[in-house]
Amino acid sequence: MNAAQPRRGWSWWYLLFIVQYVAVLWPPFYNKVEPRFIGMPFFYWYQLAWVVIAAVFTAVVYRATTR
Amino acid sequence: MGVNWTALTIFVLLFAFITWLGFAAARWRRGDLDQLHEWGLGGRRFGTLITWFLVGGDLYTAYTFVAVPALAFGAGAVAFFAVPYTIIVYPLLFLVFPRLWHVCHKHGYITAGDFVRGRFGNRWLALAVAVTGIVATMPYIALQLVGLQVILGALGLSGTGWAADVPLIVAFVILAAFTYSSGLRAPASIAIVKDILIYITALVVVIAVPIQFGGYGHIFAAVPVKKLLLAAPGPHTTGAYGAYATLALGSALALLLYPHSMTGILSASSGKAVRRNAALLPGYSLMLGLLALVGFFALAAGVKELPEFAAGFKAFGNNYAVPALFLHSFPSWFVGIAFAAVGIGALVPAAIMSIAAANLYTRNIHREFISRNPTDRQEAQLAKWVSLIVKLGALVFILRVPTQYAIDLQLLGGIWIIQTLPAVMLGAYTRWFNDWALLIGWAVGTFAGTWMAFVSGLKPTYPVEIAGWTLPGYSALYTVILNLVVVIVLTAVINALGARRPAADATVAADYQA
Numbered sequence: 001m002n003a004a005q006p007r008r009g010w011s012w013w014y015l016l017f018i019v020q021y022v023a024v025l026w027p028p029f030y031n032k033v034e035p036r037f038i039g040m041p042f043f044y045w046y047q048l049a050w051v052v053i054a055a056v057f058t059a060v061v062y063r064a065t066t067r
Numbered sequence: 068m069g070v071n072w073t074a075l076t077i078f079v080l081l082f083a084f085i086t087w088l089g090f091a092a093a094r095w096r097r098g099d100l101d102q103l104h105e106w107g108l109g110g111r112r113f114g115t116l117i118t119w120f121l122v123g124g125d126l127y128t129a130y131t132f133v134a135v136p137a138l139a140f141g142a143g144a145v146a147f148f149a150v151p152y153t154i155i156v157y158p159l160l161f162l163v164f165p166r167l168w169h170v171c172h173k174h175g176y177i178t179a180g181d182f183v184r185g186r187f188g189n190r191w192l193a194l195a196v197a198v199t200g201i202v203a204t205m206p207y208i209a210l211q212l213v214g215l216q217v218i219l220g221a222l223g224l225s226g227t228g229w230a231a232d233v234p235l236i237v238a239f240v241i242l243a244a245f246t247y248s249s250g251l252r253a254p255a256s257i258a259i260v261k262d263i264l265i266y267i268t269a270l271v272v273v274i275a276v277p278i279q280f281g282g283y284g285h286i287f288a289a290v291p292v293k294k295l296l297l298a299a300p301g302p303h304t305t306g307a308y309g310a311y312a313t314l315a316l317g318s319a320l321a322l323l324l325y326p327h328s329m330t331g332i333l334s335a336s337s338g339k340a341v342r343r344n345a346a347l348l349p350g351y352s353l354m355l356g357l358l359a360l361v362g363f364f365a366l367a368a369g370v371k372e373l374p375e376f377a378a379g380f381k382a383f384g385n386n387y388a389v390p391a392l393f394l395h396s397f398p399s400w401f402v403g404i405a406f407a408a409v410g411i412g413a414l415v416p417a418a419i420m421s422i423a424a425a426n427l428y429t430r431n432i433h434r435e436f437i438s439r440n441p442t443d444r445q446e447a448q449l450a451k452w453v454s455l456i457v458k459l460g461a462l463v464f465i466l467r468v469p470t471q472y473a474i475d476l477q478l479l480g481g482i483w484i485i486q487t488l489p490a491v492m493l494g495a496y497t498r499w500f501n502d503w504a505l506l507i508g509w510a511v512g513t514f515a516g517t518w519m520a521f522v523s524g525l526k527p528t529y530p531v532e533i534a535g536w537t538l539p540g541y542s543a544l545y546t547v548i549l550n551l552v553v554v555i556v557l558t559a560v561i562n563a564l565g566a567r568r569p570a571a572d573a574t575v576a577a578d579y580q581a
Binding site for chain 1: 299352
């Protein structure tokens with residue numbers, strides 16, 4: 001094992017996970033066509049964008065909770 | 068459909084390469100393949116990068132790459148639930164699985180059944196977990212072969228009677244042979260080649276095809292309005308919104324409980340590699356989301372109306388949409404690469420699934436109930452044979468039974484595997500649950516889920532009625548909630564009666580941390 005170890009217990013950074021869950025599990029937020037992005041309806045680019053945002057959130061949580 | 072020789076040649080060359088790679092993998096990070104953790108978990112030696120390829124190649128299967136765009140092609144927006152699904156799964160991976168990795172590493176556990184056996188000290192509960200895992204995995208392997216069948220058909224390899232099945236049988240024999248000889252190292256090394264091919268294919272498709280059409284605007288203009296968005300729910304129902312969200316959440320909860328997920332994750336070299344992958348694996352989700360759009364590309368190209376594809380659609384239904392689009396839009400040599408990516412993409416998860424099922428049988432059924440003290444060599448040898456039997460079962464199933472049954476069984480498999488959530492995922496955090504309560508909860512959830520699936524005509528969603536509201540949602544999610552309620556109530560009752568001392572927990576809190 002090497003030096004980077006997770007800290008134990010709860011971290012407030014985990015709330016970022018709740019944010020991404022709410023953002024993608026509530027279809028009324030994004031079940032619409034406008035605004036479009038490069039011709040793509042909002043429904044599609046919103047969810048694809050959240051894939052990227054969620055990955056960044058997870059990386060942030062990793063950094064914050066790993067010594 | 069005539070044979071597409073250029074595409075076929077490239078396909079065969081790439082297949083030959085990964086066959087060689089699969090056998091050569093036995094010597095990669097060399098270990099004693101007569102030990103189950105070496106054969107069945109690659110010696111737990113895969114770092115962050117290899118784990119990324121392995122788990123990515125494992126979770127995002129060839130069938131997914133064919134079926135999700137096919138669903139978009141046929142049903143529209145609802146297919147995109149695969150995107151929130153794969154967003155939701157990674158916090159679970161990040162939080163729960165490093166704990167499981169640590170405790171499994173510490174105690175030499177290879178399967179979820181091993182963990183449950185140690186944690187709750189009840190071999191019948193471990194048996195339930197193992198049997199559920201094996202039963203849920205079998206149709207999943209069969210579906211990988213369905214994906215392969217579509218690709219072989221699109222290459223023009225059709226025939227009558229026995230001859231029609233020969234290419235699939237050849238691919239299967241290759242798969243079986245390298246899995247037997249190299250264990251998990253084979254799919255791990257092949258996954259690297261396969262994933263690079265898939266990424267190239269996906270990137271080219273999502274850039275080149277929209278250019279042919281003059282932009283995404285033109286593609287979406289060709290999608291019927293009804294398919295473009297989810298239907299807004301009427302009064303007193305959550306309608307398509309509820310179905311969409313529960314499908315995403317339930318599928319995410321079920322995914323990591325599948326034996327092949329567990330095998331992929333446990334083969335990582337550290338809990339840290341698992342956590343890092345929670346941030347890196349969304350790379351595959353992005354690609355899956357983009358590939359889902361390929362279903363719309365196929366709609367815009369109108370491939371279903373083109374006479375040259377009529378036979379393919381007749382044979383494979385909407386699963387033929389993506390291969391047809393490739394054949395329609397790309398030169399043969401690129402079709403060969405793309406089809407090889409999907410075809411090889413079927414072998415990687417099929418290999419891991421058969422290894423995972425073999426590990427479960429060997430550890431939690433055979434060793435527990437049939438032969439108590441096998442030597443390491445006997446145990447590994449048994450697992451190798453079981454992996455062959457599991458794959459043979461899947462092959463016979465696909466050749467003899469209508470494909471729809473495999474799809475229906477895979478749907479049921481998701482409903483069944485999620486019932487192991489209280490024991491496995493929550494078990495990683497708490498020992499409070501009573502072992503027999505867990506077993507009864509599992510039985511209730513499995514029975515209720517199967518019943519819901521049958522009364523709704525083998526559809527994934529079931530309309531629950533509460534206080535004048537209709538809530539259509541994923542049966543797996545509803546029934547795992549029921550399962551959990553049963554477990555909590557029964558545990559509380561058993562504790563209150565003081566009727567039964569819980570069995571010993573072989574693990575301690577420190578085992579779950581680095």
